[in-house]
Amino acid sequence: MATARPTPVDPMPHVREDAGPQGEARAIPPELGPDAIAVVRGSAFMYSNPVGDVPSGSIGGLVHQDTRLVSRWELRLNGRPLLALRSTPMAYDLAQFVLSNAATSADLPADAVAVRRVRHLGDALTERIEVQSYRTEPVRLELRLAVENDFADLFEIKSEVADRSPWIRRGAAADGTELSLTYARDGFHAVTRLCVDPPAQRIDGTELIWELELGALQEWRLDLRVPLAPDREPGDAARADVDDLLHGRTTDPIREWLATGVRLTSDNDNLQRAVNRSLTDLGALRLDIEVCGEQVILPAAGAPWFLSLFGRDTLISAYQTISGGPHLARGTLLALARAQGRRCHDFTDEEPGKILHEVRRGELTRQGRKPYSPYYGTADATQLWLVLLSEYWRWTGDDDLVRGLRPNAMAALDWIDRYGDRDGDGYVEYATRSAAGLGNQCWRDSPDGVRFADGRIPVLPLATSDIQGYTYDAKMRLAELADGPLDDHALARRLRADAGRLYERFNRDFWIDERGGYYAVALDGDKQRVDSLTSTLGHLLWSGIVPPERADRVVAQLFSPAMFSGWGIRTLSRDDVAYNPLGYHLGTVWPHDNAIAVLGLTRYGYRAEANRLSLALLDAAAEFDHRLPEALGGFYRHRTRVAVPYPTACSPQAWATTVPATLVRSMLGADVVDGRLVVDPDVPPEIGGIRVDRVLAHGRRWTVEARGRQARVRHAPG
Known part of the structure; x- marks a missing residue:
């Protein structure tokens, strides 16, 4: 079967439209400068x-x-x-x-x-x-x-x-x-x-x-x-x-909403100010949407260019803030469920059960000249929706919402198995069917975001490793829901068996022994391993698809000089041909990408490494008035001595804005078990003490105080 190369679509799509009847179009407009x-x-x-x-x-x-x-x-x-x-x-x-x-x-x-x-x-x-x-x-x-x-x-x-x-x-x-x-x-x-x-x-x-x-x-x-x-x-x-x-x-309803939410105090000024800035920026990105008569809130993807509902961005942002309250997660789940795919439509890449990528309301979209009404060109948002549904339930115990969304969850599962797995090999692959669609439909969605180590662009369809990790995690989490509020034990057994087969298959097909051992970023359309060394390794730890015996090698790769810049983990190794410290997905440092790695390191017990990465991100935030930009240049910290932002990065950008909440959760080791907030702290000495008030779990407010490996958790009034 013939394969196609990724469609060249910029990360911020640059539209080349015909003008009016005169056929004239303006030259590319100038930026407003760094102080805009x-x-x-x-x-x-x-x-x-x-x-x-x-x-x-x-x-x-x-x-x-x-x-x-x-x-x-x-x-x-x-x-x-x-x-x-x-x-x-x-x-x-x-x-x-x-x-x-x-x-x-x-x-x-x-x-x-x-x-x-x-x-x-x-x-x-x-x-x-x-x-x-x-x-x-x-x-x-x-x-x-x-x-x-x-x-x-x-x-x-x-x-x-x-x-x-x-x-x-x-x-x-x-x-x-x-x-x-x-x-x-x-x-x-x-x-x-x-x-x-x-x-x-x-x-x-x-x-x-x-x-x-x-x-x-x-x-x-x-x-x-x-x-x-x-x-x-x-x-x-x-x-x-x-x-x-x-x-x-x-x-101001947004300020009132922020005033009633979670509140952090810390001995460390960088952490304190980064969290405060994060809360304010989250208010700036808040969208109010009515879903089936219910007014819900959720985060837009970023300002100023992405003030709209997204799939992947909004889901990850909501996940990262779940320990601060469930409201954004609930709104995200409901809004995306309402727009879940119902048909096969080539122009918008829509398929039944698929969660959307992006919604737009401008003239080009309304007239059908752009596919964003909505556009479904993402192969990971569907799994991430299931992951968020599980995490929301763990923190809230909201059985009714999970039961109400069961049809959506089953449709999402059907999409993964029927439409996501395009050739029946057990992996979720992607390839756009739209002339205006995205060639890459993982989070590395720039046209050259996935490449071989020698710089070649792989042929479609692609099965990227992060998507397989998300699929594994989604099925394990949905099995937990099936044993719980969905009361379908046969489904739970089937899902765990499916996840087990994916685990074995993935660790056989994606693992590369060379260069010290690591996972390929993808399998291409010819089932060849796309052998670049990338930050996707952190996503695999987060999803739990890495066997414990391989974790040491994976962590060593993430903190090797070729991957760790001093400000964070690069998206691509310096040793790969395509490396560029200002390449959108080819060597930059993305805070959200690193926050996912922090969660993965914490999951596998690498607390010192998680803290090292967290402190680097907080230092980077301090370079930008405590607001993490969408992406940083991958330059060595010891060489530039200052953090360099990616040109034209969104600021604020939702999944960068929510990073501080993830870092705090990792340091506290916070989770919910059987309806109780539990912590397993490892707060680095540089941070000192942390106190978090009004943490909401299972409808109750909690106060957490932690220093080093000691913590106190108690119910809070209100």
Whole structure:
């Protein structure tokens, strides 16, 4: 049977769409620079440069539900750009820009006028602009705000944007209070409304103009509002005064949710601050979704480009936070079950029982030009959904939810055995059927993410080793559920037998004795071992598919100089031909990938190694204001002395955001046994003491205090 090579799809898909009837498309837009600032809320973000501006033709703007609502947002004072003094995100949804003027004339030297912009994202984008003169005599100023929108689909923003101008209509209120832009084409409709107070004195095209005359120390204010749902008035939070927002005097359901959750204190400042930052960022990525009449919460994959429901990313993030509370896991399970595959559909790679990869809502998807409605091109999310279902039950004892999701679990199992195993050899393989699909459908989903040690790209379909580990773990966990709330002992026996056969087969077919012994990253379409040495070894420990007698060699590989950079474990060995410290999956260090390895090391009893890796990740977090980026460069720590982020990494990114919770769980050795929270601590001396309050397990709150190998666990009130 003929085999195909992986379809070249970038990790952040770069859409090359035809433009409008003129056939023109813009050149690839510039980045906003390393100091760009994003405010995030739900499925919306506003991304600007440090002045608060979004230059025309850049990747910035206001995006909601994968459609850009503002593509230009530039403030000018007397025709000149302002200068940034300090720009600061005050919270995930709030930013402040303190600015000054450039010299424009003898009457207006530099730094004569201060401008403060305070931006908040809620039900609307709101911005307060304050202008204050420090001249001793009156001064005339022209303030001009240029606003444009191209209504780009999210997939176009970082590549080439089709020209939609023939279908965009502009309107302005006669009294200067509102500017609107409306796009409608082939059934897709979007509106941008900008409301201003005080009204603009003139509107020139899409530029709003105010002529000001300020006395000495006089201040002038302007309020701007762009509703995300233009046909509805924003709620009270969107209309809150900026001073109340800055000083925390407004109610915010996300902050209230965080305030009632788990709380950690530690002697180690790095750990304390990383956990606190993680909780805040998790709030920024929180999605509220209604599923069958129930309002649930779950994490989006990352900001600013992945504020949507994902399969693999969302599942792993929810798993990593389960010890902090079950709410994200419950929401993730229900939301993904609702969208579980029901048919075979080539364009979206959908199959019955399969858990989705990604959901998008932009024009290209709604019109069927992109397959994300949803897209199912992942071969591991289905197993990870079963793993999360098991972990949720262990921590909650929620028999009713497990029983209610039994049809979904059985459909997932059927997908693994019938559709996932494409050729009946007992392994789950993948190969896209979609012309727009992902060639690689494991977590290494870049086009060159899976390669031979000599650099060759393997032929499809691929059976990657991590997916086999997840499959083994999923069947063992589902067997536990079958013996428990599902009350199906025959199913439990069958699943354990299936898992046992996979265990034996995997350890025969994937093991390579050369280079000290390790597991191949995959079997290719010709059943050849793809022999690169990768961080997937840590995933295999997590899943439990590694025999204890091989664990020493696996752990030695992970901490060899070729794999361990000092900041973490590289995705690919330095000894392999394709190694690149900035290759997306070819030598970078991914925090979530390393956190999975930490769990695997803990599972096999390698606590010192787990702590070594945890401390390295906390040191890396400290390099980035205690927020771990999506990925780091794989450079040796002793050589660069500083951690180097992967270019264009998402920040925050969900499964990097939830890493600190995983590290704490590993140090505490926390688990739930027979409805009780139990710990087996090994807290490294560098961390000192740890106290975790309000841990939720089986409906009860617990407090854990640990130092070294000693711990105390007690019920907590409330």
